[in-house]
Amino acid sequence: AAxxxxxxxLILDDNFYYRSMRYEVYQLARKYALSFCQLxxxxxxxxxxxxxxxxxxxxxxxxxxxxxxxxxxxxxKKNAWEQNxxxxxxFDCASEDNEQIISLLATAxxxxxxxxxxxxxxxxxxRAICAASAVHQADQACRRIISQTxxxxxxxxxxxxxxxxxxxxxxxxxxxxxxxxxxxxxxETQICIQSPYSxxxxxxxxxxxxxxxxxxxxxx
Numbered sequence: 340a341a342x343x344x345x346x347x348x349l350i351l352d353d354n355f356y357y358r359s360m361r362y363e364v365y366q367l368a369r370k371y372a373l374s375f376c377q378l379x380x381x382x383x384x385x386x387x388x389x390x391x392x393x394x395x396x397x398x399x400x401x402x403x404x405x406x407x408x409x410x411x412x413x414x415x416k417k418n419a420w421e422q423n424x425x426x427x428x429x430f431d432c433a434s435e436d437n438e439q440i441i442s443l444l445a446t447a448x449x450x451x452x453x454x455x456x457x458x459x460x461x462x463x464x465x466r467a468i469c470a471a472s473a474v475h476q477a478d479q480a481c482r483r484i485i486s487q488t489x490x491x492x493x494x495x496x497x498x499x500x501x502x503x504x505x506x507x508x509x510x511x512x513x514x515x516x517x518x519x520x521x522x523x524x525x526x527e528t529q530i531c532i533q534s535p536y537s538x539x540x541x542x543x544x545x546x547x548x549x550x551x552x553x554x555x556x557x558x559x
Contacts, residue, residue: 346448356410358418359471365420369452376447377413377421378440380429408518423447474521480544481513488551497558505558509551516547 355361361377368375382390384407391397413424425443427436485506492505 374447377424
């Protein structure tokens with residue numbers, strides 16, 4: 340009987356780099372009136388790269404860099420559902436970190452998610468999920484544009500020695516474009532007010548198509 344009275348913790352150890360991924364877990368906690376909290380380890384990119392290189396099977400540096408660009412920290416002020424979060428500096432661990440983690444877990448247990456909190460937070464999270472989905476779709480659309488642009492460049496006899504430079508320039512453009520899209524303050528509104536029957540990537544990728552064409556024209 341004593342064993343069953345102990346609190347049960349479920350630890351989900353994953354990157355959960357998009358906020359929308361973490362919100363799905365929060366929804367489960369709300370559905371079953373369970374507690375929910377987040378522990379986010381903040382680490383400088385250079386430290387991540389250094390640690391990765393010391394692993395027995397390190398990942399490519401570009402994978403670590405890509406994750407660093409994609410990952411979204413908890414926003415305690417903007418998102419009510421993320422308020423029960425703790426952000427620690429993982430490169431400078433201190434003994435008081437353990438106390439903060441224990442305090443976080445205790446607070447979570449004392450304050451399970453209430454199902455009647457759904458309305459405001461649901462709308463807020465739905466917009467975030469919609470925006471994250473739009474970024475993913477825009478990423479796929481940009482990849483298709485780059486693929487077609489490279490094919491067109493080859494058909495127009497761009498020198499093989501310049502094809503690599505063209506590909507690098509287009510991919511750099513894509514990364515910058517998606518980052519600007521992700522950070523755009525009005526992204527959620529722009530995407531979510533569109534008709535559910537329209538393609539949400541059409542308007543946001545048209546400018547990328549224009550810029551990609553301008554890039555390839557330099558090589559032709």
